[in-house]
Amino acid sequence: MFGSVLDVIVFFALTNPIVGWATLKFNFKWLCGVYSLAGLSIAGVELYEISTNAFSRPLEIPLSPMPFESYLRIDALSIFMALTFIMIGFFVTAYSIRFMESEGGAPLYYTSLLLMIAGMIGVVSAGDFFTFFIFWELMCISSYVLVSFRRRHWEPVEAGVKYLVMSSAGSAAILFALSLLYGLAGTLDFIRLANAMRNPQDIWIYAILMLMILGFGVKSAIFPLHTWLPDVYSAAPSPISAILSGVVTETGIYAICRVLSTIFISLRAEWSMILAVLSIITMTFGNIVALLQVDLKRLLAYSSIGHIGYMLAGVATGTPLGLAGALLHIFNHALMKGNSFLCAGAFIYRIGGRRLDEIAGVGRRMPVTATALGISLFALTGMPPLNGFISELIIFTSTIQAGMIWLGVCIILNSAISAGYVLRIIRALLQTTNEDKSADVKEAPIIMLLPIFLMATLVLLFGVWPDPALKLAMKAASTLVLKG
């Protein structure tokens, strides 16, 4: 119905409650998680199979026999983003099997998780705004459920309320912008909109641009609209923080890329400037506030805001190289920030606290987790042999090419600031403490350790050998630019 990849994920999501009922019968708690893992693996294989065709010519899947166009359009960019989503989804699901074991309600959890991944894949492979908006809301609604999943505690509920109000107001702004766009152009198809908007004379187009940046900015936590993010990331269960920070926020960046470079290409001078200024404010704010945090997950959340700033800088240049850098940074950031949140989750699982003074000295008790956290943290600052360096270098180069050297200088300064809080975490991990509190702390269970270890390996691997990811990102960026 939606093409093989989406079909598989939606099928596994909807049959998960039946499996959950079987779980009660067979007394095997992990069944739902293992079933979801199987679904994501099959979706990965399907994605690989369609990828070779989609690179040469975009794959079009019509969704309705109605008189208007509503279809999925899978091109290189969709493949690149969907690959990131499925990979992070796989790691997060594997991790959740043990982490969420004691929570109960496993079928609901895995159904929402799979539907959220399906929503994101649908967003990136939509060919018109009608399809786009439906999948966008699917992603948003399941993320509201997941954030306040641990509803017996006050923290997730409060964070969920904030997230829901801000994010659904953002969605409404997007819908209003779409209605104006529909009135202006008479269609919501990306390609036809791009043709219709080539020479806009109407003043309304500025209102549409503003509402779109506002709506997507809420989801991707651009500076004045970021206030939900630290609360949500620190209150949500750690695997959910990992997937929210790694890919859900970045779906907003993808939407900004797609919308600006297809529909608003004629206003490039305007949005380039707006995004450059927003990007500088966002990254500086995120990194400086992260320096003041004492809570590990809250610190990582502010660092995410900083990285959103780097991606926006790549988008702001508007060149193929800048877009490729932003896309590659989405991929790399998903790996390193996802891994950092999973490591923070492992500490919470074993120690029960997440403040920096509570995890002091834990590096000696949980060496594998601490090493993996160290690798991904250094990647976050952009240290050379790791993957963060490659994408930050590409974004920096693209800003110089586009003649925005001040933007590039800000990126470098911010990398230096981010080293400050990373070193604070490393110091806390290695500290020797007098108390014997952490004496009986063991290494995290093997099934949680496996995704952490694999992601840390990938962070190293894509730092030493970035060619495959870089080529894919270049190809994805070129589809985005040619269409405009």
Add this chain to the structure above:
Amino acid sequence: MLDCYVMFSAVLFIIGVYCLTTKRNMIRMILGIEILINAANLNFIVFSAFRAAGFIDPLGHSIVMISVGLAGCVTAVALAITIYAYKHYGTIDIRRLSRLRG
């Protein structure tokens, strides 16, 4: 005629934003979100009716159908979370939900 309708939906959108920014009751905020979505829905209906004389574009109507359903889902989740917030805090005043700091 088209101008009047678009003006009306713009006013409706502004009312929704006003409701979200000034109201402190969570139920009222959910209603504010509904008003925002309905402003957009009205716009879709109007534009689909005014595209050509004697012709109504089905695209606008389909979007409104779907959007009404999605708004229902959002409201359902929002009300569920509101119930849990009431259980934890004993109030639905959004100002009291400010224990998360930093």
